[in-house]
Amino acid sequence: MWQLINSHSYMLLRQRLSTSKRNVYLSNIIKNSPSNVVKRYISVVKTSKENCTKSGLLLLCSPWKLCTGVSLGLGVKYFISNGSVYCKAAPSSRIVQRRVQTDNAKFDWHKLFSYLGPHKLLLVAAVASALTVAFLNVYIPMMLGVIVNVLANLRQNPGADFLEEIKLPAIKLLSLYIGQATFTFLYIHLLSQVGERVATHMKQDLFESILRQDIEFFDRERTGELVNRLTVDIQDFKSSFKQTISGGLRAITQIVGSAVSLLVISPHLTGLTLVCVPSVVIGGTFIGSLLRKLSREAQTQIEKATLVAEEAISNMRTVRAFAGEKMEAQMFADESNAAAELSMELGLGIGLFQAGTNLFLNGMVLGTMFLGGHLMSTGQMSAGDVMAFLVNAQTVQRSVAQLSLLFGAVVKGVSAGGRVFEYINKDPKMDTSGKKIIKYHEFHGDIEFKDVEFAYPSRPNAVVLKNFNLKIPAGKTVAIVGTSGNGKSTIAALLERFYDVNAGKVTIDGVDIKEFNAEWLRGRAIGLISQEPVLFATTVKENIRYGRPDASDAEVYQAAKTANAHEFVLGFPDGYDTMVGERGLALSGGQKQRIAIARAVLKNPPLLILDEATSALDSASEKVVQTALETAAKGRTVMVIAHRLSTVMNADLIVVLNKGNIVEMGTHEQLKKLKGFYWNLIKQQDQDAKAKATDS
Numbered sequence: 063m064w065q066l067i068n069s070h071s072y073m074l075l076r077q078r079l080s081t082s083k084r085n086v087y088l089s090n091i092i093k094n095s096p097s098n099v100v101k102r103y104i105s106v107v108k109t110s111k112e113n114c115t116k117s118g119l120l121l122l123c124s125p126w127k128l129c130t131g132v133s134l135g136l137g138v139k140y141f142i143s144n145g146s147v148y149c150k151a152a153p154s155s156r157i158v159q160r161r162v163q164t165d166n167a168k169f170d171w172h173k174l175f176s177y178l179g180p181h182k183l184l185l186v187a188a189v190a191s192a193l194t195v196a197f198l199n200v201y202i203p204m205m206l207g208v209i210v211n212v213l214a215n216l217r218q219n220p221g222a223d224f225l226e227e228i229k230l231p232a233i234k235l236l237s238l239y240i241g242q243a244t245f246t247f248l249y250i251h252l253l254s255q256v257g258e259r260v261a262t263h264m265k266q267d268l269f270e271s272i273l274r275q276d277i278e279f280f281d282r283e284r285t286g287e288l289v290n291r292l293t294v295d296i297q298d299f300k301s302s303f304k305q306t307i308s309g310g311l312r313a314i315t316q317i318v319g320s321a322v323s324l325l326v327i328s329p330h331l332t333g334l335t336l337v338c339v340p341s342v343v344i345g346g347t348f349i350g351s352l353l354r355k356l357s358r359e360a361q362t363q364i365e366k367a368t369l370v371a372e373e374a375i376s377n378m379r380t381v382r383a384f385a386g387e388k389m390e391a392q393m394f395a396d397e398s399n400a401a402a403e404l405s406m407e408l409g410l411g412i413g414l415f416q417a418g419t420n421l422f423l424n425g426m427v428l429g430t431m432f433l434g435g436h437l438m439s440t441g442q443m444s445a446g447d448v449m450a451f452l453v454n455a456q457t458v459q460r461s462v463a464q465l466s467l468l469f470g471a472v473v474k475g476v477s478a479g480g481r482v483f484e485y486i487n488k489d490p491k492m493d494t495s496g497k498k499i500i501k502y503h504e505f506h507g508d509i510e511f512k513d514v515e516f517a518y519p520s521r522p523n524a525v526v527l528k529n530f531n532l533k534i535p536a537g538k539t540v541a542i543v544g545t546s547g548n549g550k551s552t553i554a555a556l557l558e559r560f561y562d563v564n565a566g567k568v569t570i571d572g573v574d575i576k577e578f579n580a581e582w583l584r585g586r587a588i589g590l591i592s593q594e595p596v597l598f599a600t601t602v603k604e605n606i607r608y609g610r611p612d613a614s615d616a617e618v619y620q621a622a623k624t625a626n627a628h629e630f631v632l633g634f635p636d637g638y639d640t641m642v643g644e645r646g647l648a649l650s651g652g653q654k655q656r657i658a659i660a661r662a663v664l665k666n667p668p669l670l671i672l673d674e675a676t677s678a679l680d681s682a683s684e685k686v687v688q689t690a691l692e693t694a695a696k697g698r699t700v701m702v703i704a705h706r707l708s709t710v711m712n713a714d715l716i717v718v719l720n721k722g723n724i725v726e727m728g729t730h731e732q733l734k735k736l737k738g739f740y741w742n743l744i745k746q747q748d749q750d751a752k753a754k755a756t757d758s
């Protein structure tokens with residue numbers, strides 16, 4: 063059951079300790095059962111590798127959980143003996159990368175008001191309806207009190223006309239009930255309209271903001287995190303918004319209104335009632351802040367569990383190929399157990415708080431009844447007054463309890479909203495305000511890298527290119543070759559302006575690419591065909607059309623013909639309407655690549671980047687794709703990045719890269735004669751091919 067912790071698990075433990083701000087409790091030497099451990103728990107220490115020299119048990123839980131005994135079994139996960147850390151089950155071996163800045167996300171009130179602005183009329187109407195309901199809720203008990211007094215009088219005067227006496231108060235009460243129902247419907251309906259519109263608007267802004275971010279942002283952030291903000295966080299924020307406006311406003315108004323009417327009925331009784339309310343409010347605020355912290359931790363943990371699932375599902379083939387299902391399931395179980403623990407703790411906190419509040423307020427009602435009875439017996443209050451008082455006191459009680467209930471929702475909504483606004487307000491670092499566009503017929507396609515220096519923003523100290531100079535003349539095909547990790551794809555990424563250079567510049571037709579309109583540069587001027595073409599889960603036709611949504615069917619077919627794709631597409635039962643599956647999984651590598659070429663060709667870009675476009679294909683597919691590429695390249699400036707030298711032999715210029723520097727340059731024949739780096743690359747590839755042939 064207990065096993066020595068491995069380095070991954072240790073990192074996982076360390077990460078959990080350092081990222082959660084909760085304390086870690088080290089108990090004294092392990093006895094037989096968790097209950098013994100709890101009894102013997104003595105000191106609070108900060109955990110570091112050093113104090114693993116002590117023997118003891120690590121409980122990843124808060125004092126709250128220790129006191130209440132909740133999920134003690136789950137809490138005991140690690141123990142230390144003679145300097146070694148042991149863990150209970152086999153914990154996951156991959157460390158789940160945590161989102162950046164989660165806990166720093168601030169709620170932007172100003173931004174919220176800017177979203178509410180366009181719907182202010184609806185909102186005002188919703189708030190007015192909610193307040194009307196609140197006032198009616200306060201007034202109705204008074205009317206009930208009047209009716210009780212009428213009934214009490216009838217008992218004292220048996221001959222009086224019942225219908226005559228009761229008619230007017232009953233009609234008034236009925237009107238109040240109808241008003242209450244109407245305004246309840248109105249505020250729920252209007253609020254739902256405002257909530258949905260605001261949430262939809264926020265969701266669209268968030269998505270647009272994500273799409274605007276630099277590529278560097280996507281290097282750091284994970285898909286699951288971004289999707290979570292778009293779905294779970296927006297949903298949480300919306301529900302919290304609705305609950306807070308409807309429940310919160312109503313509760314506060316009812317508390318104030320009922321308090322006033324209580325004062326009118328009996329100042330003595332009101333004193334007793336109101337003395338208790340501030341203690342509930344102060345207690346609520348304090349506990350609310352604790353719950354807010356816990357809620358944030360729980361949400362982050364839930365997100366981590368989602369990330370694990372999302373990553374496993376989207377990489378199912380790799381998971382299957384490495385028989386990683388058990389590991390993924392274990393990791394998901396670990397993360398979701400941790401999330402469940404936090405959520406249970408949160409539920410426990412909210413439950414205890416609400417139960418405590420209710421008990422306290424019910425005690426208050428009981429006290430009111432005693433004092434009310436006493437005041438009735440001395441003739442200071444009528445039965446109707448006591449009745450109205452009790453119902454109003456109950457309204458106060460219900461409203462205060464409702465406010466306490468709302469703490470959870472507000473807490474959740476504020477932290478979810480903070481996370482949404484964090485990204486909505488995030489401006490990309492890259493300045494893309496350049497406006498320049500070159501008309502198609504004026505475009506030459508001369509490319510130049512001038513004294514370029516570049517390091518990826520996520521690794522600023524690892525310089526990939528330094529004093530890099532390269533000219534690609536218009537209409538020529540230039541191949542960049544070299545061993546892996548030398549910076550070949552980086553050159554393409556800089557030309558696409560996925561990143562900005564740290565020094566020097568990249569120019570097209572003598573103009574710094576920073577001056578170009580970025581959308582035009584990437585969408586119109588450059589076509590990229592990469593090693594792993596990404597297709598969207600739609601039809602073949604829509605995938606080809608992605609680069610130019612306004613293209614006609616005839617243009618799509620023509621592009622497919624240029625890319626050698628037309629025939630195989632027509633071979634599918636649904637032809638161009640065939641669904642390609644998620645990320646094009648329903649197509650072979652070569653087919654996917656040819657669709658990607660058609661997509662690039664349809665854009666008709668004057669510059670074409672082929673980044674290892676054939677390296678994932680077998681030699682039969684490679685030949686077909688290579689022919690397609692050669693047709694597509696005609697009349698354009700082409701940058702080819704390739705491992706396989708056979709694919710670049712015909713290039714006008716071959717550039718050999720080593721550690722980010724150009725070490726050789728020339729045609730295939732010229733470079734071969736040099737017997738330098740290029741020659742070695744050819745020899746290496748020949749040897750690899752021979753070894754492969756012998757193996758098979």
Ligand SMILES: Nc1ncnc2c1ncn2[C@@H]1O[C@H](COP(=O)(O)OP(=O)(O)OP(=O)(O)O)[C@@H](O)[C@H]1O
Nearest residue numbers: 281518520521526545546547548549550551552553
């Ligand atoms: N997004 C990124 N963030 C940080 N570093 C990166 C990133 N992409 C690449 N690198 C690093 O930059 C260096 C150059 O990578 P690049 O992809 O340009 O090499 P390459 O020559 O194209 O390699 P390959 O032939 O294997 O594709 C490598 O050390 C790589 O680890």
